[in-house]
Amino acid sequence: MSASAASLDQRPIVKSGASADRTFQLITAGAAWFVLILLAGIAASMAWGGRLAFKTFGWRFVTSPDWDAVGGHFGALVPIYGTLVTSAIALLIAVPVSIGIALFLTDIAPRWTRGPIAIAIELLAAIPSIIYGMWGLFVFAPFMAAHVEPWLSDHLGGNAIVGPLFSGPPIGIGMLTAGIVLGIMVIPFIAAVAREVFSAVPAPLRESAVALGSTRWEVLRSVTLPYTRSAMIGAIFLGLGRALGETMAVTFVLGNAHDLSASLLMPSNSIAAAIANEFTEADTDLYRSSLIALGFLLFVVTFIVLSIAKLLLMRINKQMGRTH
């Protein structure tokens, strides 16, 4: 670097600056393009790797529940269903909890505790997902099997409407456990955005509501939530994107079963868990291609979900006067 700088210095200043500038700009622009090419490359290689499965099965790949490695039939309905159900459970838990945490951190907590509590919640996101998985398998699933699931099947299993969701043996491993673990994992992501946008609500708006006699709950319901609605939906989609693609924690507690079952207490599968469990065992081209096709589906769905999240969050950033 220093040698080239020295040789450049002998040329007229303006010219040397211009040509070195162009080189520098080309390098950085190339790196930026690399990010775009990388994403396109990932999508293309998933589509290419999965082409055999898509060609062989067509639409049946996403509508058929048969996943038979020996017979060579691969339908992804069970992993798709499991992914959607566990993510839905995760959001049902994480969204209200995250809003509560954001409210607590912006309105209720004593000022000096806000920083440490926010960091502790952020640390939930720092714990590697494999640790969630181990804890889930060795501690949380047995806990669910011993205490929560028997109660659920006793009290709700006989119910005409929700009964089928809670029937079956309490084995701990299953969609409910996986959904709860996922919920815990996405709380920090949703809570961080919620807290940020809550504290960005203009003070005059909130103060006006208070001056009109609103209680804290009424300020949240009638001012803060409506004002931050699009950003909150963005935050929820961000959490959804995380939940859909989460692999290791789910792999541990979902049970890798390829049976379609309405009960949340039964083992199931998810797209990411199926890939993690079976990819190194896939011994035929069609098997491997089917798993990569699953990866393609996962990538496309998370891309759409995360794009929606980003678009919604960009809007609030603009409102808050930020350009990036």
Add this chain to the structure above:
Amino acid sequence: MAIPARRRIADVVAFVFATAATVFGLFWLAWILWITFREGAAALTPSLFTQMTPPPGSSGGILNALYGSAVMILLGVLIGTPIGVAAGTYLAEHGRYTRIAAAVSFINDILLSAPSIVIGLFIYELVVRNAGHFSGFAGALSLAIILLPIVVRTTQESLLLIPDTMREAGFALGMPRWRVTRQILYKAAMSAILTGILLGIARIAGETAPLLFTALNNQFWSANLNAPLANLPVVIFQYAMSPYDEWHTLAWAGAFVLTAFVLLLNILVRLIARKGKQ
């Protein structure tokens, strides 16, 4: 004027709910950490750091896995950081306000949250399938791809925080733009970029999914990057899923080491960042 009881009760309920939600979040953190440290501390032995991963039924350590993880993280940082800093520089400097920068910024945020298992599949298709075998190098590449968007984002953000007057001061001295960037902006943004890289290391240290079918695993000591390489996350995964008690113990020990490393790095980074702000 007294607030009607119904509204007052709604307010108290909201207050209690928000507090309970925070306790709920902290409760899981405490539970998971407590279990990891209790089980892990019981499993800690000196041989953990001196012996290789054992076959079923015998005792051993995780030295080869620690080494493999360290090498892959280091290599991932060496590959991902320069590209990430360059791309982040373009977004904040030359490319600022351009459409391409807006697009890259958008895509980068999606890569930031993209499922890491898909990145593992990508590297499998790109490298492992063409090479015909799993390798530590492929594992390092997939870690680099996960690190890349983190570095891009922090570089972009920390450069944008630098006031334009600093750039103008450089230009006024007749410095070409690349010198302004290298000698003024990078110096000012250095600690923020380093913070981002450290957080990125904490993130890729625990990544398991992308290593499952790139680096795979290796029961023995190997320093060959062109062959399957042992690594901590996959060892934890395989040993935890196994039916053997000795392996479970080792998995907890590995989980303890990994969690302690990741948490310490996170807390350290936050302390440094806070000091920088004051």
